[in-house]
Amino acid sequence: MTLRYLTFTADDDGGDRGCWEAMASTPHAALPEVRQEIAEVLRWAEQHAPGPQGPEEDGGTWDVFSHTQDEGRWVTVTVTLTGPLAWGASLLARFAPPDSGD
Template sequence: MTLQYLLFDPSDDGEGTGTWDAMASVRAAQLPEVMREVQAVLAWAERHSPGPRGPLDDGGAWDADHLVQTEGDWTTVTLTITGPWAWGEGLAAHFAE
């Protein structure tokens, strides 16, 4: 699956951990498609998990958070994934194909 709405912006902490932020702002009609993309990314992350999911400070290997906010006719969906750099780059590459 190639992502049509979510675009990842990676950042590296310089110690082997990365954060991939994605955001999409859509009208109500496109929201189900965006949420399918969010679920597909999270499903891939779970299937290819580098270890337990949870806050890295609490011993998790990776974590994810998503937020949905509606303002007027627009809904903004944000998805943030944190984990080992190579794993996250694999995730981003998988969905960019």
């Protein structure tokens, strides 16, 4: 699946963990398609999970947070994944466009 709406940015903590944020800002009419993309990303994350999901301080290896903000005629959806750098690199390889630089 090629993502049409979500775009990723990446950040690492200088150690072995990173943070990958996907964001889409669209008219409300596109929200079902954005949610479908999010579901696909989360399916991949779960299928390729490097360990249990949850906060690191609770023994989790990876985690996910999402936020939806209604901005009138537009809606912005943000999904943030955290986990091991190698796992995140695989995530980006799967979903980020080849020329994205991430």
